Amino acid sequence: MSVQQISVFLENKPGTLKKMTGVLASHGIDMRATSLAETKDFGIARLIVDDVLSAVSTLKENDFVASLTPVLAIEIPDEAGGLDKLLDKFTDESVNIEYMYAFPGGRNTDRAVMIFRVADTKAAEARLTGAGVKVLTQEEISDI
Amino acid sequence: MEHYYQPEIECAPYEEIRKIQSEKLVKQVKHVWDNVPYYRKKMEEKGVTPEDIKSVDDLHKLPFLSKADLREAYPYGLLGKPLKDCVRIQSTSGTTGKRVVAFYTQHDIDLWEDCCARAIVAAGGTNEDVCQVSYGYGLFTGGPGLNGGSHKVGCLTIPTSSGNTDRQIMFIKDLNATILCCTPSYAAYLGERMQEMGYGPDDIPLKAGIFGAEAWSQEMRESIEKTMGIKAFDIYGLTELSGPGVAFECSAQSGMHINEDHFIAEIIDPDTEEVLPEGSQGELVFTAVDKEAFPMIRYRTRDICRLTREKCSCGRTHVKMAKPMGRSDDMLIIRGVNVFPSQIETVLLNNGYAANYQIVVDRVNNTDTLDVQVEMTPEMFTDNLGEVEDRQKKLVEGLKSMLGIKAKVSLLAPKSITRSEGKAVRVIDKRKI
Numbered sequence: 001m002s003v004q005q006i007s008v009f010l011e012n013k014p015g016t017l018k019k020m021t022g023v024l025a026s027h028g029i030d031m032r033a034t035s036l037a038e039t040k041d042f043g044i045a046r047l048i049v050d051d052v053l054s055a056v057s058t059l060k061e062n063d064f065v066a067s068l069t070p071v072l073a074i075e076i077p078d079e080a081g082g083l084d085k086l087l088d089k090f091t092d093e094s095v096n097i098e099y100m101y102a103f104p105g106g107r108n109t110d111r112a113v114m115i116f117r118v119a120d121t122k123a124a125e126a127r128l129t130g131a132g133v134k135v136l137t138q139e140e141i142s143d144i
Numbered sequence: 145m146e147h148y149y150q151p152e153i154e155c156a157p158y159e160e161i162r163k164i165q166s167e168k169l170v171k172q173v174k175h176v177w178d179n180v181p182y183y184r185k186k187m188e189e190k191g192v193t194p195e196d197i198k199s200v201d202d203l204h205k206l207p208f209l210s211k212a213d214l215r216e217a218y219p220y221g222l223l224g225k226p227l228k229d230c231v232r233i234q235s236t237s238g239t240t241g242k243r244v245v246a247f248y249t250q251h252d253i254d255l256w257e258d259c260c261a262r263a264i265v266a267a268g269g270t271n272e273d274v275c276q277v278s279y280g281y282g283l284f285t286g287g288p289g290l291n292g293g294s295h296k297v298g299c300l301t302i303p304t305s306s307g308n309t310d311r312q313i314m315f316i317k318d319l320n321a322t323i324l325c326c327t328p329s330y331a332a333y334l335g336e337r338m339q340e341m342g343y344g345p346d347d348i349p350l351k352a353g354i355f356g357a358e359a360w361s362q363e364m365r366e367s368i369e370k371t372m373g374i375k376a377f378d379i380y381g382l383t384e385l386s387g388p389g390v391a392f393e394c395s396a397q398s399g400m401h402i403n404e405d406h407f408i409a410e411i412i413d414p415d416t417e418e419v420l421p422e423g424s425q426g427e428l429v430f431t432a433v434d435k436e437a438f439p440m441i442r443y444r445t446r447d448i449c450r451l452t453r454e455k456c457s458c459g460r461t462h463v464k465m466a467k468p469m470g471r472s473d474d475m476l477i478i479r480g481v482n483v484f485p486s487q488i489e490t491v492l493l494n495n496g497y498a499a500n501y502q503i504v505v506d507r508v509n510n511t512d513t514l515d516v517q518v519e520m521t522p523e524m525f526t527d528n529l530g531e532v533e534d535r536q537k538k539l540v541e542g543l544k545s546m547l548g549i550k551a552k553v554s555l556l557a558p559k560s561i562t563r564s565e566g567k568a569v570r571v572i573d574k575r576k577i
Contacts, residue, residue, distance in 0.1 A: 007527035009520045011557040037529050041536070042520075042555050044529055063559040065520045069527040098528075117527075 002070040002121045003141050004052045009065040010036075010043040020045060020064060027058045032141055033103035033115055046101070048073070048115060050142045070121040072128070073136040078104065078112040086114065086133065093127040113144070146395060146458050149265040149297065150258065153405050154460050158453070161404050161461065166199035168433035169408065173197045173206070175224060176439050182221045183209070183441060200408060203431060204419050208442045214384065215242050224439045225249055235283040236383045246383050247437040253292065255434050259381075259389030259403045260293025266394040266401075266458070267352040267377045269323050271298030276319075278312055278326035278334070279357070280566050281305040285387025286357050290325040293389065299323065306330060306565040309337050320349040328360035328368065328376075329568035332499050335371035336563075345373025354379050356388050358567045359468060359486045363493030365397075378467060384440055385432050391465050396457045399464035406434045409463060410442070411451055414472070425450045427472070428465065446472040476505055476571065478512045481549050485570045488551075491542040492518055495535070500561050506574040514551040516543060519558050 010016045017036075024031065024047075033048040049055045052068070059066040076082040083102075090097065098117040113136065118124040125135055148154045156164075174194045176183050186207040187193065196205055214222065223230075225247070232248040248256070269275060275294040279286030287305055294301040302321060304312055312334060315321060324331065331353055338348060350372050356379035365376045380400050381388035390407055391400035402409050410419055411426040420426045428445045432438075447468040456464060469475075469484040476483045485503055492501055497518045504515040516539075524535060536553050543551040562569075 005527070007525075009525050009532075009555075009557070011520075011555065011560065016557065039529065039533055042532070044527060044532070046527070063557065065522050065525045065558055067522070067525055067527060 002125060003048060003073045003115070003136065003138050005069045005071040005115065005117070006047045006049060006052065006055055006059070007067050007069050008045040008047065008059060010045055012038070012040070012042050017043075017045065019062075020059070023058060023062045023064070024049070024055060027054065029055045029058065032144060033101060033113070035099075035101035035115075037099070046115075048103070048141060052138070069117065072116045072118065072121060072125060073141055074114050074116065074128075074133060075111050075136060076114055078110050082112065083114065089128060089131045089133050090116075093124070093131055095124040095127060113141075147265050147268075147270065148460070149262040154262060154401075154462065156405075156461060158461055162200055164405050165408050165433060168405075169200055169203065169431065170194075170197055172431075172433045172439055173441070175436070176441060179224045180222055180439065182213070182217045183207075186213075203408060203410065203442070206431075206442050208417065208429065208444050209440055210444045211244075211446070214244050218242060219245050222438060222440075223247055224435075225437045230437050232288075233283075234285045234288065234383055234387060244383050246386075248386075249436045252386065252435050252437050255406055256289060256386040256389060257292030257296050259386065259392075259406065260289045260379075261296035262293075262403065263354055263377070263379050263389050263392030264290070264293050264297045264299065264323065266392055266460075267323060267354050267375070268395075269294075269297050269299055269352070273297070273299045273322045274302065274320055275299035275323040275325065276302040276304055276312070276316060276321040278304050278306055278324060278330060279388075284566070285381065285383050286325075286327070286566075289381070289387040289389055290354065294323075294325075309334060309563075309565070310341075313338055313341065313343070316348065316350060317343075322349060322351045324350050324353045324372075324374070326353075326355060327357050327564070327566055327568070328355040328364060329358060329499070329564045330566065331355050331368050331372075331376070332364065333563040333565070335368055336498070336500075339371060345371065348372050348374075350374045352377060354392075356380055359471070359474065359484070361486050361490045361493065361499075362467075363490050364499050367493060367499065380465065380468075382430075382443075382445060384438070384443055384445075385430055386435065390430065394456065394458035394460055398456075399452060399466050401456070401458075401460045401462040401464055402451075404462045407432055409451060409465065411449075412444075414444075414446075414448075422451060422453060428468070448472055448475075474571070476503070476573070478505060478514050478547075479549050481547065483514070483547050483549070487546050488516055488543065489570075491539065491546050492516070495539050495542055496524055497521065497539070500563075501570070502561050502572060503570055504572045504574065507576070512575065514547075514549065515554055516551050517554045517556050517561070519556050519561060521558065 281287030381390040414427040
C-alpha cells in the first residue's frame, strides 16, 4: 500500500512557502514530512500529511496548484547503516529511485521513515515486499 | 437558417452598397464642410472642396483625421450638430492620453443600435433570447451599445454591467441567459469561475457570446467556447465611430462584416498614408457617412488588419475585416521587433496554459527584456520537476519562433494575476524611454 504525497507548486518569491504552511496550519493539518525541490524559477513542495483529502481541498481553495503522487514509505532503524541495508534490497530488486527524503519516526525515536519516489510504485512495492521489506500504509503514516 | 436584422441592406449587391456609400459620402462631406470648421480647414489646406467629392472613388482626396486631431479639437471642435440636437456622449477609458468624448444625436444612437442589433442577430439572437450584457455601462460604449441592440432585436435584456462575477453567473443560470456580451478576458474569467463552481458546459444555458473591445486570439475563442459550451463571436468598434458594432462576426466566424452602409473602410500604409489594394495588410481607416453629431471622415484607427470581399457563406455581402492583431497602440517594440500581446496569447494557449498572463517589458543594461508571466494550472503541473521545466522550455521556444526574439517565461501561482472585468491589462512596460 503506497502513501499519497501532496506536491504543491510554489512560485519563486519570498513568502510563498509561508503562505502554504499558514493555510495548512489554520486548517489543523499536521505535516509528517516535507521536502523542497527547486529550480531557479519555481519550486515544488512535497508533503506527507495526516489528512490528505482535507489538505488537498484546503490548498485548492486557497489557490494553490497541488497534485497527488504515490510514494513508498518505509521504516528503518535510526542507526548507522540503516538506510544502506534497505538500499541493498532496492539494488537486489533493481528498483530505481527518482528521489527520496526522510523523517524521524515520531514516537519511536529509534526509528526513521524514508519516503521513496519510484517510476512504477506498484511493481516496486510488490518486489520489495517479496524481499521482506515492510512498506507502510496511509493509515500507519497518519497514526505516527 | 441564417437570420438577418436588416436583410435588404446586409445582403445587398456590392454595386448597390457602393451607390449608397457614394450618395451618403457626398452629403456627409457637404455637412462637414458647412458645420465642422476644424475639418473644413483641413480640406482647404489640402485644396479639396465638397464639389471634388462625387463618389466613393474620390474618398482618397480627403484629409485624414487622427487621434491627435481629436485631442486638439477636444471637446467640441469636431461637433457637427448644435448641442441642443445632441442627446448623449460616450467616452473612452483614456488610458492612452486624453479621453475621447463622442457626441450622438438620436439618429446617431439609432444607427449605432441597429449595428449592434445586426451583430446579435448574426450570433443567432431573436426575440426569444435572453441577452445578458456584462460590458460596463456608463461612459464606455460596450454596455449602452449592446443594450440598445438587444432591445432592438427584442431580446429580454439583463443589464448586469461588469463586475460581481458570482451574481453574473447566478443571473445566467436563474434567468436562462442564452447570449452573453462582454470583453473576451471577462468571458474567460466568467468561464473559469463557472468551472470552480462546478458548472460544466451543459449546466450553462448560454448558446452564444459576443465578445469585443480588446484583441483576443483564436485559441482563446476555442477555450471560451469549450468551457461554456457556446459559439463565441467577435465584435469590433471604436468610440470615435459610435462604439461596438462597426463590424461583427457571422456564423462563418472567419472575420467581421463591416457595416458598410454606415462606415466606409480603407486600408492604408501607415507610413506613406497611401491607400493599399484590396487584400493588403495595413492600417484600417473609416469614414462614418451617416453620423451627424460626430462625423468622422477618414479616421485612422491604428488597427492593423486586412479586408476581404470573398463571398461569405452567411449570405452577407459587406466586406469582412480580419481580426486585428491589436491596436498599433498595443504593439510593443522589443529589441526592434514588433510584438503584439495577442501573438503571445496564441503561444500560451497552444502550449496548454490558460489566458491568464501578463507581459512585463523592461530595459536592463540598454537591452529590452521580455518576461512572459503565466499562471500555473492543475493541467500543466506535475510532481516531476524536469517535466515542468521541459514545458517551460517548450514555451520559450514557441515564443521564440512566433516572435523572433527570446523571452523569459515565469510561472506564477494561480490567481496571482488580477482578473479583469473589462479590458484586461496585459502589458506592463517598465522602460523609461
